[in-house]
Amino acid sequence: MIEKKQCLTDTYLYREIYQQPEVLHKLLKDETNHIQEICEQIRKRKVDHVVIAARGTSDNAARYAQYLFGAKNRLSVGLATPSLFTIYKSPPRMDNALVLGISQSGSSPDIVEVLVEARDQGALTIALTNHPRSDLGEAAAFTIDIKAGKEHSIAATKTYTSELVGLAMLSAYLLEDEEMVNAINHLPMWMDETLKIADEINQITERYRYMRDCVVIGRGYNYATAFEFALKLKELTYTLVAPYSSADFLHGPLAMLDTGFPVFVIAPAGMMFPEMRNFIDTLNEHRAEVIVLSDDDRLLRKSRIPLRLPITVPEWLSPVTSIVPGQMFAMFLAHYRNIDVDRPRSLHKVTRTT
């Protein structure tokens, strides 16, 4: 007997992907004043650099923050090494830092521990979470609620994009930059437009039914997108995926490339264009199977399988929309592989690491 195929539109994952415009709308509506207040407090302090503690999907949001706060706010951002706090019990000094904890559940003990230590050291602490009453929410001086509503699916989608937008709001209001704020306010609409890519993604996904491994490339703002797309593929489809920046890939991993090896390149239009163009040329010279996600025709023409982003958004906000095709690709591929997209094997919604 053939097992009954899951009806995709009935799954939490499907619905949560489609809730994203509405979640962003709610986040912008409900949290703007609160974030403005927090930014006033931050400006009163002499914040010198930023340290972020996060795991999994939230760690990919932290990767976005490295570029966002770096380029826009000129703040150097480091990712915390929780084991220094929880295992070696020898945490670094962070008194002049802004310490940010990002976690959907707010309950991974290692992330909470970083925030507790930072607060004890006198650092300014902020939590970004979907559960403001969690241990993480309670530990931080300021807590931003990402307002995503309950996320049932084990693979995080709407909480990732709302974390990104929470970070974008922090960056913009810290600078009191009207143009940035304006752009952020367009995001629910842009997200709506981006969701229209679903059919196209569904059509090309079947080709990868038996893909066993692949590489995902992104650089700059979309380094985060490469990591998050890779994580969705691992969680939902059990593919072995390695994410890289284009520069890191050339320093060694390039040797792995064989004819037909699938390489996904996340390359929305922007300053990263020349880098991505040259990189795609290198991939083609090695006869890789190049799948380009972009809104730039010049890059799409160079790819074996082009994935056209339906709209162009400012590069610094492009990670919010450019992950959506990745979420969908992973969902459709899991479906073609008869995997329950809401409950991939071995995983639980909340992972408590120490």
Place this chain on the structure above:
Amino acid sequence: MIEKKQCLTDTYLYREIYQQPEVLHKLLKDETNHIQEICEQIRKRKVDHVVIAARGTSDNAARYAQYLFGAKNRLSVGLATPSLFTIYKSPPRMDNALVLGISQSGSSPDIVEVLVEARDQGALTIALTNHPRSDLGEAAAFTIDIKAGKEHSIAATKTYTSELVGLAMLSAYLLEDEEMVNAINHLPMWMDETLKIADEINQITERYRYMRDCVVIGRGYNYATAFEFALKLKELTYTLVAPYSSADFLHGPLAMLDTGFPVFVIAPAGMMFPEMRNFIDTLNEHRAEVIVLSDDDRLLRKSRIPLRLPITVPEWLSPVTSIVPGQMFAMFLAHYRNIDVDRPRSLHKVTRTT
């Protein structure tokens, strides 16, 4: 006609792996005074955090520095995002930071650019390189020569361990900690002992002749070792390898695990023991093929294929010796696969990324 098999002992890679005790001896002998002088200068400044720019193997040395400077010197360490400097032209402020550039060749433009900008901002800059007269060496206020001698093989081995030891010397002399200095001085001897593992590694490697992909796990100090072992496997054997910290692996990638999937666990004795024990138990529950590299019998007994480190070194220095079996494993596996270990496909010794 069967192609003539490469004689491994005639290769640069083989010889460079075996040069490691001698290189470390030379580094300790020639650079100690210079590093002490640099540390005096660092102490005069109010260094608040550390930013490191590096790529490839040197980026893995930077990962070691995150734990070393964090745990021992209580300095928060962030890894630089070079594209903010070279592509977005919007570098973060780093005036209170110690900015470190690590590069074997000293000639990757993106890494040089980070140091130039840091110096222009008034930050304290240090280069760690095998070519002190390179652009990187010239850009930094202080340059530490890692004294590895010319490295011919494309895959870096002796320059990696000498970068690690250069960092360890910085950490120890910054603290003027005699116990640490003492331990560092034992490294050439410990390295000599570790090289005796060669036959054992050679014997178990053949089993992995057809391994297509695998995962390498390390956490804390040996997070760096996991990344560097993974990089050697990619460069030399074209295996698709994903390195993870044990904690990150549980936040998603765990779903990839299938019966017999090879997972290498780098777990020298130390504070990380309970974490590694629990993690190996989880792997066994999922029926993975667990290969443990350790000097701790309790962990070795839990593994399908145990790899016993010949000696025990203090955990904070264990990355210097624990990478050696990884270098050898990658070399022997490449040899079993008839790959020229000195010239893996697609790679050049110096990679110039921007």
